[in-house]
Amino acid sequence: MKILIVGGYGVGKTTLVGAISEIDPLTTEADVTEASTKQDHTVGTEKKTTTTVALDFGRITLPRQGMQLLLFGAPGQPRFWFMWDDLAAGALGAVVLADTRRLADCFPIVEYCEHRRLPFVVAVNEFDRSHRYLPDEVHEALGLAQSVPTLTCDARERASVQTVLITLAEHALALHRAQQSSEQ
Amino acid sequence: MEHVGRAWTDDAELGRLRLYTLTGGRTTPTRPLDLASLVHANSADPPQLDGELEQIHVLCRSETRSIAELAGLLRQPATVIKILVADLLDLGALAHATPSFTADPTDIRILEQVLAGLRELKV
Numbered sequence: 261m262k263i264l265i266v267g268g269y270g271v272g273k274t275t276l277v278g279a280i281s282e283i284d285p286l287t288t289e290a291d292v293t294e295a296s297t298k299q300d301h302t303v304g305t306e307k308k309t310t311t312t313v314a315l316d317f318g319r320i321t322l323p324r325q326g327m328q329l330l331l332f333g334a335p336g337q338p339r340f341w342f343m344w345d346d347l348a349a350g351a352l353g354a355v356v357l358a359d360t361r362r363l364a365d366c367f368p369i370v371e372y373c374e375h376r377r378l379p380f381v382v383a384v385n386e387f388d389r390s391h392r393y394l395p396d397e398v399h400e401a402l403g404l405a406q407s408v409p410t411l412t413c414d415a416r417e418r419a420s421v422q423t424v425l426i427t428l429a430e431h432a433l434a435l436h437r438a439q440q441s442s443e444q
Numbered sequence: 445m446e447h448v449g450r451a452w453t454d455d456a457e458l459g460r461l462r463l464y465t466l467t468g469g470r471t472t473p474t475r476p477l478d479l480a481s482l483v484h485a486n487s488a489d490p491p492q493l494d495g496e497l498e499q500i501h502v503l504c505r506s507e508t509r510s511i512a513e514l515a516g517l518l519r520q521p522a523t524v525i526k527i528l529v530a531d532l533l534d535l536g537a538l539a540h541a542t543p544s545f546t547a548d549p550t551d552i553r554i555l556e557q558v559l560a561g562l563r564e565l566k567v
Contacts, residue, residue: 261547261558262480280565286516290479290523312521315479317512322561327547329558330480330510350480352549352558419567429559436550 263425264347265316265333267357268365272385272415273333274316276357280421281318281331288317288332290343313343329425336369344372353379353432355424357415360384360393363401370402379432382410383424407431463524466496471523473530479512479522482541483529490537496520496528501537508541 265273278285289312316333334340334347336356348354354373358366366382373380384398392412393401399410409427414420485505493501499518503509511529515522532538547554 261549261554283513286513288479288512288516289521290512290515315512317516319510319513320562320565322558322564324564325557325561327557327561328482328508328510329561330512332479332512347479350478350547350549352555422562422565422567426559426562429555429562432549433552433555433559436552436555439550440552 261327262330262332262347262351263428264351264354265331265357266336266354266369267385268336268359268362271357271359271362271365272387273357276355276385276413276415276421276424277316277318277331277333279416279418280320280425282321283319285333286317288315289313290315290346313340336365338368341368341372344376348376348378351378353381353428355428356380356382358382358384358398358402359387360398361387363398366402370404374405379428379435380408381424381428381431382408383413383415384410385415386412407435463496463520467524467527470527473526474534475530477511477526477530479510479515481511481529482508483511483533483538484508484541486536486539488536491535493532493537497532497537500525500528500532504538 265276267273274285313335316331318331320329320331321327322329332347334343354369356366356369356373370380370382382398382402382404384393384395386392395410395412399408404410409431411424411427413424483504484507485501490501496518500514503514503517511522511525514529515525518525529538533540549555
């Protein structure tokens with residue numbers, strides 16, 4: 261099962277994946293085909309281009325459950341939107357990794373998760389010397405729905421990352437339980 | 445971490461050319477595979493395999509691996525790995541691991557298992 265770790269450049273995605281992965285984090289090159297919006301002037305046809313996106317990859321084996329959780333660290337900029345549908349398919353949910361100095365980086369991915377109904381949590385990576393905001397303040401600044409968990413974390417600490425992933429799994433479970441009972 | 449494949453050096457272009465030959469210039473695998481598709485080696489003796497096909501088979505003998513992990517370990521684009529893994533599945537050298545990658549992320553029982561597993565992880 262996939263879990264996405266999404267955030268802006270330099271927010272600590274690789275660090276977070278490395279803190280919990282049982283293998284050294286790998287870089288996986290995913291080729292994605294996108295329909296180019298540029299027109300080929302000479303023939304006037306639309307061209308398809310292939311873009312390579314580098315993803316951080318790590319895994320966690322749950323031995324008793326016989327499952328592998330696959331962690332994908334992915335760039336969150338809107339220009340990578342074409343790729344998120346592929347990644348989000350079959351994913352448990354997303355950790356939106358936030359840096360309070362660049363909170364605006366989170367808006368596109370938050371919007372995407374809401375639109376796609378992909379369960380997500382916001383984890384504020386606490387960098388040394390950066391101003392500490394309370395999770396409530398970040399929650400409000402991002403205009404998140406009441407139910408979306410927001411917590412601080414230290415992406416270097418395995419226990420902290422474990423807490424983030426547990427929070428995401430709890431949230432996904434609560435959402436799907438609520439959905440199921442409303443359908444009955 | 446396993447040290448397989450070659451380093452990402454100037455030989456990369458040459459390597460890609462060779463892979464082009466290996467994949468026969470195909471750009472799509474013979475069966476649908478996802479970055480999260482999990483495979484392992486079949487216990488039966490494999491057919492004679494060379495190069496990346498053999499490397500993939502060896503890696504999948506010790507552990508279940510995903511397409512994403514194989515691509516990272518072999519330093520090849522996921523697209524190439526999908527084509528090669530599909531060929532190995534066709535040859536019967538690899539098999540899909542269960543539970544398959546199609547494990548439904550909205551299935552309550554599966555989510556409960558994931559949650560239990562995450563809580564049991566040792567720090």
